Amino acid sequence: MARPRRPHIVTLQGKTITLSTDAQAFEQLCAGGEAVLFMGLGPDLDSLKCLVRKHTCIFWCEHPDFIAQLDTLTPGWRRGLPGHWQRVFPEDVSSLPM
Secondary structure, three states, X not given: OOOOOOOEEEOOOXXXXXXXXXXXXXXXXXXXXXXXXXXXXXXXXXXXXXXXXXXXXXXXXXXXXXXHHHHHHOOOHHHHOOOOXXXXXXXXXXXXXX
């Protein structure tokens, strides 16, 4: 049986690393940084919360139409967001302190 293909990336320091296919991949990508930006929250907030326990500054960006649908279909979904997670808009992403 063939081994699963895993992605390789080059870090800012020029080091090539192989990512796993689970939460460890996220931890490697965000190691050393205090800020994280989620481009879309996805269906499982709890899994995201587990990924960023060590980060102090969490930003999230979601399409306004999708948020409107969530507000309609799942009233109160925003109560599941931790208070220190900050919503940002697409035009603000490039100026975030990352």
